[in-house]
Amino acid sequence: MTPPSMLRMAEKRKRQDEENNHSESPNHKRRRVVQNGGSYGATRDVYDHPSSPDGESSSPSRARSLSSSGKRRQRAKPTFSQSQSTSKGKGKEPEKPPPLMNRFFSRLFSSQPASSKAAPPNPFSSQPPLSNASSSKATSSQPSLSRASSSKVPPLQPSLSRASFSDAPPARASSSETSSSQASSSEASSSQASPSQPSLPNASTSQASPLEPLSVKVSPSKAASSQAPALKVPPSNPSSSRPPPTNVGASSSRTRIFTPEETERITVAVETYRDKHNMTQREVNDLIQKGLGVGRTVVDTELKKFWSLVTATCSGKPRQKVIDFCRMRFHNFKARGGHWTPEEEEQLAQLVAQGGTKWAKWSLVMNRHPRDLRDRYRNYIICGSNRASDRWAPEEEEMFKMHVHEALEALEREKAAKPDNSFYDRPLDQLIDWQEISRRLGRTRSRLQCMSKWKKLQRRAEST
DNA sequence: TTCTCTCGTTCGCCGTTGTT
DNA sequence: AACAACGGCGAACGAGAGAA
Structure with missing residues (x-):
């Protein structure tokens, strides 16, 4: 099955879900737009967690979004955190x-x-x-x-x-x-x-x-050592240190560091590797995430081969960029963007309190993407x-x-x-x-x- | 109806730190 | 030295609520 067809399947399922859940949160709607670019992580329920289809991976989020929306409509009420x-x-x-x-x-x-x-x-x-x-x-x-x-x-x-x-x-x-x-x-x-x-x-x-x-x-x-600081090239916009967006005016105006062509090449490379090694997408996702929380350097020879294959598809991009890109998109974590439940927040707070900010480690415990954990905590x-x-x-x-x-x-x-x-x-x-x-x-x-x-x-x- | 404020969420970019 | 993970900043987006 090709990724586009799988994505369409996922979209179809989500639409069906929407029909049954008219109260989907706005963020879910927006995320769907964003995820149209193609994310195995976003469409993980196509690949992963057969025992926990939408009902488990998405429904809690929707349930949460219900309460969340209700909360936000009542501004005078305590916030989520305050309500704890x-x-x-x-x-x-x-x-x-x-x-x-x-x-x-x-x-x-x-x-x-x-x-x-x-x-x-x-x-x-x-x-x-x-x-x-x-x-x-x-x-x-x-x-x-x-x-x-x-x-x-x-x-x-x-x-x-x-x-x-x-x-x-x-x-x-x-x-x-x-x-x-x-x-x-x-x-x-x-x-x-x-x-x-x-x-x-x-x-x-x-x-x-x-x-x-x-x-x-x-x-x-x-x-x-600060005598001669290394400076980045000033962006065209003098009021900002950030480079101008590369796709201003696009439907999704967020800067894309990977073009659709590059994304497609990466996807093909991943799928090629998956098929060649007779792996499931879930297994490939795990491979891509390998190393997170298990050590800081990839020593797995096979994994190095994998990354060499994938990064070769974007020769103009730094290797680490490609890896980061893949890890954001190919994963088996809980669908990104799901609302946080009080229980999850408390669990994360406890984990951090007990063991510090080991996001990769806690991601395995909470089945959340490390960056999600990091952002939720700090924000x-x-x-x-x-x-x-x-x-x-x-x-x-x-x-x-x-x-x-x-x-x-x-x-x-x-x-x-x-x-x-x-x-x-x-x-x-x-x-x-x-x-x-x-x-x-x-x-x-x-x-x-x-x-x-x-x-x-x-x-x-x-x-x- | 329009505008403003605020929200929740995502993620690109860059720098630092730790490991090999 | 190279690599990988982490830390931090902040822009972007769509949306709801309420004021104008």
């Missing part, structure tokens, strides 16, 4: 293990040295009873409010800061420059501060850091029950702007101190560590929320 009060309690921010690399911005907030990797606390573990979003926000804002009132830093006008630096050519941080942040990560200091009582710290704990002096530390070795679970999803309160917004303003000021000082360092040529707000801002807000907002909020504030300021 019975099982999670008041969430202390489940600080991630100290990112060994971090944007150097992190250290602007902290003078504490980075600790070694440690398992972050479980945000779902026993914690004080959950308060609602507004109360958690109020709690988290108190220390900073006092700071705000005493601070000489006025509320930031987003457009101002941006305008101040936006004419500088963007330049990506060199590895040496960014790695200098390892000297001190606030995430590190946070997790280091309370490794033995992961469940107790709360927003107020994380708020203590705003009162710390803004200091900058650069390890000598890193500083020395949502890390906030635990603190995260609010309602509109930003004015005072919360001011607090947010104050933190961003502080960060930009620190960046300005850094830039002034290193005028020759092209790392600072890009708009400074592009150097902001939103994870850190989120932490400073007491995890009442995720990094994505913070990032999005900043952009909205900018748009708002620019339109007025």
Whole structure:
């Protein structure tokens, strides 16, 4: 059976499911569009889990989407995370293990040295009873409010800061420059501060850091190596460090690094290998995922042959790109995009709390793609029950702007101190560590929320 | 009806770290 | 040194809810 025909089968089945489940979540619909490009992972129920067809792989997601949609329609209700009060309690921010690399911005907030990797606390573990979003926000804002009132830093006008630096050519941080942040990560200091009582710290704990002096530390070795940072070629769009999309205007405007032709060649190569070795697609998928969580380097000769075969179909692409591409598309994990159940989130939180961020390892436990685990954790679970999803309160917004303003000021000082360092040529707000801002807000907002909020504030300021 | 805000989710890109 | 996995950023998308 050819992939297109299998995909059509999958599409047909999904359409039939839709007819029986009119309440499919919007994300499912969108994903289907995306997956039209062809993903064995996306259509895994064609190949895999014969004992768990749609009913098991998709229906839970749909069931979840029902509740999710309902939740989102009732904005006043607690968010998913907030609704976990019975099982999670008041969430202390489940600080991630100290990112060994971090944007150097992190250290602007902290003078504490980075600790070694440690398992972050479980945000779902026993914690004080959950308060609602507004109360958690109020709690988290108190220390900073006092700071705000005493601070000489006025509320930031987003457009101002941006305008101040936006004419500088963007330049990506060199590895040496960014790695200098390892000297001190606030995430590190946070997790280091309370490794033995992961469940107790709360927003107020994380708020203590705003009162710390803004200091900058650069390890000598890193500083020395940062003299000549390697810069990427500036993109055509000077306001962004990212290259312009290659398919702007396409129905799916996401940048595609692999053309349909390349995708087809890869698919053919995989199928050829599969047929030649009399394997099932599931077995091939497992082969492609082989190495994940089992060691860091592929030593399997047969696997090397396989990758040589596949990567040869895209000679212009870096080998690792091809491998990543395949691992995103050929897998036996649970269909990507499925909504997360509270049980899954709790399980992931527990796994991370117990063993750290071993995504490949946990992917085998949870039957979720490692990147799904990673993204879910860092975007949502890390906030635990603190995260609010309602509109930003004015005072919360001011607090947010104050933190961003502080960060930009620190960046300005850094830039002034290193005028020759092209790392600072890009708009400074592009150097902001939103994870850190989120932490400073007491995890009442995720990094994505913070990032999005900043952009909205900018748009708002620019339109007025 | 239109616009704005927010959401959940996916994934491209780049850098760092660890293993062989 | 090469490779593989991981970490981090942030753009993109479609959609719902509510305000204008």
